[in-house]
Amino acid sequence: MPDRAEHLATNDEARWTAVAASYERWAEPLTSHFARAALSLAGDVERGERVLDVAAGTGALALAAAEAGARVLATDFSPGMVARLRDRLQPFAGSEARVMDGQALAVEDATFDASFSVFGVMLFPDWRRGLAELVRATRPGGRVIMATWVNSEGAGPAPLFLQAYRRAFPGAAIPPPPPGMVVLCSPEGLKAEMVRAGCGEVAVHAVDGAWGGPSVDLVMEDIDQILRLMPLYAALDSDGRARLSGPLRAAIEACAEPGGAVRVPATANVAIGRR
Known part of the structure; x- marks a missing residue:
């Protein structure tokens, strides 16, 4: 049965580190699509430009920018994520990864030509501080780019899990989404917060993508690993996970x-502004 979900949050560094090895395999096929769209909508990056990637995960955006010739600083609060990032950025001179709190970046003001957060700042406990830090780190006239899901329940397997959870545990309390996701999931809210943080010329674009796998069986084989970052799933005991299994399979089917093949549509807002 579900318990102690209220004590588990999206800023639990230990859980992010625990899944770092597999995150690249099951999350990047979704996030890399939106990362490359964000680069394109921002006008791409030029060789030698300085790029900041906050809450970089295993590097979907950072790698795409480094491949284009940018000098990238990729940051994340998870040492496991950063260790993988360091390995992947080794071939790119001038690019590096560091453990860093995105709500208090250890970088000088006005350092970067373009600063990105792809599905990162929206999860921060103090997400307004995280957005302000993204702007502070960007040079005057530089670009600030944010990507957020349009659904406050997230994307990929997350909405399917919540659908199954409600079926398996009718009446069980479901904690609200992170406050940043609630505000930033709408284009109007995202634009207003970008302006509030000091950006001008803000444009928000809807970008469509999809998450999935080759078959229902293969997705179900991976689902435990995939859902470990979901606080409600992490709070389930073995009996609760067994009870969830049938409704979850039905949602995936x-x-x-x-x-x-399994295909779950996903849409993101990508906002581009100028400092």
Whole structure:
């Protein structure tokens, strides 16, 4: 049965580090699509430009920018994520990864030509401080880019999990989404907060993508690892996870295409502003 979910938060560094090894495999096929879209919508980056990637995870945005010739500083509060990032950024001279709190970046003011947060700042406990730090680190006239989900419940497997959870545990309390996701999931809220943080010329674009896998069976094989970052899932004991399994499989089967592949549509807001 579900318990202690209220004590588990999206800023639990230990859980992010625990899944770092597998995050690249099951999350990046979704996030890299939006990271590359964010780069393109921002006008791409030029060789030698300085780029900041806050809450970089295993590096979907950082790698794309480094491949384009930018000098990237990728930051994350999870040592496990940063260790993987360091390995992946080794081939790119001038790029590095550091453990850093995105709400208090250890960088000088006005340092970067472009500063990104792809599905990161929206999860911070003090997300307004995180957005302000992103702007502070950017040079005057530089670009500030934020990507957020349009659904405050997240994307990929997250909404399917919550759908199954409500079926498995009717009446159980479900904690609200992180406050930043509630505000930033709307284009109007995202634009207003970017302006409030000091950005001008803010434009918000809706970008469509999808998450999934080759088959329902293969997705179910990975689902425990995939959902470990979900506070409600992490709070379940073995009996609770067994009770959830049937409704979760049914939710995933509903997203299977005629050929058997699972495809879950996802949409993000990508906002670009100028400091």
